Amino acid sequence: MPYSFKQLPPQAKCIRCKGQAEIPLPSHHANFCRNCFFHFFKTAVQRALKKLKVGPKTPIMVAVSGGKDSLATWESLNELGFQTKGLYINLDIEEFSSASRQAIERFANSRNLNWSEYHLKEIFGYSILDIYKRMRGKICSVCGRLKRQFLNRLTIKEGFEIVATGHNLDDEAGRLLGNLIGNRAEYVTKQYPYLPAPNPYIPAKLKPLYRLEKKEILIFCELKDIQPVSINCPLSKGATSHKFKNALEYLEKEMPGIKRHFLFSYLKGKSLPTNESFGICKQCGEPTYADLCSVCNLKNRLEQKDRKSRPKYE
C-alpha cells in the first residue's frame, strides 16, 4: 500500500531547516523535508521511550504482525540501537496470515533481524478460526486478549523483560474515546502507553509509536521502503474500535491537531501505574488478577461448547 502524500507547492518550506518541504503534517500545522521528518519521527519515539527510562542496548521484544505499525516500531527501535527480536503469533487466518508472515520475513531478511514464530493453534489449542466458529459475534476483543496474554508469556519465555507493540496515536485516542463514550472511568484511568513490569512473570510494555499518527507511520514506511501487509484481517470488518477511530478522524479533519491534544491532555499529569498484587491461575499457574487467567477461562468455555455439541452416545 504505497501511501502517497499530498504534493506541496515548490515554495513550501520545511518548518525545521527552511529547505524545500515535501511532507505536509496538518495536525502539526507544519511541513517537513525528508530528513527533518525522520528527525521528527525519531524524536517522537525517543519521547515515548524516555518515560520508561529504557537505556540504549536494552533487549526489547517487538510484537510484530506484518502491519505498518509493528514494522515501523521494529525499524525505529533498531535505528536507536536497541537489541531487538521479532515475535510473531501466527493466527492462521487464511491469506491474511500468510501475507502477514511474508511481510515480516521480507522485512527481517532485508535487515538481517531475528524473529520467532508461534502458531496460536499450537500454544492455545484452538486457532482464531476455530474460536470464530464456536463464538457468536465479533472476535476482535477475544483475539486481542489472547494475543496480549501470549505476548506476555512468550516474551518472558524467550528471556526478554520488555515487549514493544505498534499501537499508534490513533489506536490510543480511539480507545480513549470509546472508554469515555462508554463511561468506563476505570479504563480511562488505566490507559497508559508504558507499563513497568508488575512482577517477574509479566514484561514491561512499551508503545514506542503512541505519539505518532497512522498517517505519519504510513509516510515513514513509504520513505523507508518498508512493505507492510496490504490486506486487512477479514475478521475485523466492522470492529467497534474502527468506528471510534473514524469519528476522531472526522474531527481531526475539521479541527487539525484535536486528536493529539485530546490524547495527550488525558495522559498529562498521570503518574506511572503502581505494581498491583496478583495471584496465580489455579489451572495453568500463570499470573492473574482472578482465580483463572483469561486464557484458561476462554479455553474452558470453548471446551464446554465442544462437549455440548458432541453426540450423547459417544
Place this chain on the structure above:
Amino acid sequence: MPYSFKQLPPQAKCIRCKGQAEIPLPSHHANFCRNCFFHFFKTAVQRALKKLKVGPKTPIMVAVSGGKDSLATWESLNELGFQTKGLYINLDIEEFSSASRQAIERFANSRNLNWSEYHLKEIFGYSILDIYKRMRGKICSVCGRLKRQFLNRLTIKEGFEIVATGHNLDDEAGRLLGNLIGNRAEYVTKQYPYLPAPNPYIPAKLKPLYRLEKKEILIFCELKDIQPVSINCPLSKGATSHKFKNALEYLEKEMPGIKRHFLFSYLKGKSLPTNESFGICKQCGEPTYADLCSVCNLKNRLEQKDRKSRPKYE
C-alpha cells in the same frame, strides 16, 4: 422543512399497541404508530419535567427562536397544561431573523399563545452583526452567552420563575462530547438538563426535550403541523458544536442507541447542583460570579474597540 421518515413495510407493528407502525426509531430499536409516538414523546417530556418537580399550571417562559426545538418545547408544555409565554430575542440577522419571527408568529397565532419580542440591539446596544464586525472568528459562543444572560434577565423581568429552552438530546450529547474531548472536567460535572433557581434573580432552567433526539423532534413537528424556520443562521456555519454532533451522528448510525446511552450514563446518579453563592456586577447590578457580569464584560470590550477605531482628532 417537512421531515419525511422512512416508509415501513405493511407488516411492521407498533411496539406499544401492536397496530400498524408508521414511525421507525432505530435508536430505540422500535417502530411506533402515530398515537403511540405521541405517547412516547409526551412521556419523554414528562420524565424531563419530573426531575424539577414542576407542578401543573406552573407559569413557564419558553425561549423561542422559531426553530423546531423551541416550537416543539412550547407545544409540549401547552399540551401538558402549563401556563406558557414565548420569549423571543430578535438578533436582527437579515432574512434569518425575519423568517424566525414569522415562524413564531404563525405558530403562536394558530394556537392563540402570548409572546414577547426584544431586539438585542435595544437591550444590549449592539446587534449580533454589530458584534460580528468587531470580533474576529466565530460568533456562536458570544451569541450563546448573550442569549443566556438576557433570557435570565427578561424571564425575571416578565414575572416568571422558570425558563424552558429547546435543547435536545443531540445538543446535550454533543456538548458533553466536546467537553470530554477538550478534557474540561469542570464543565462535564456542571452539565445538567434542569437547574433550580440559585437565587431570586435567576430563573430555574428546564430543557424539556433533553431526552429526545433531533430526528424525533422533526417527526413531532411534521405530525403536529408545526412549521419551524427552514433556514439556518448564516453565522453559525462551521460552528464547533455542529462538528461534535456530526461525529456522534456517525457513531449513532453505526451503533444505534449509543448517543442516548452516552448522555444518560453521565447524567445518571448526578444530584441536582446546589445553590452557589454569587455577587453583584459592579457595573449593572445583575447577579454574577465575577466582578463584572459577562454582558458588561463584552460591552466594555466592544466599546473599547469602538474608541480605538475612532479617528484621534475627534
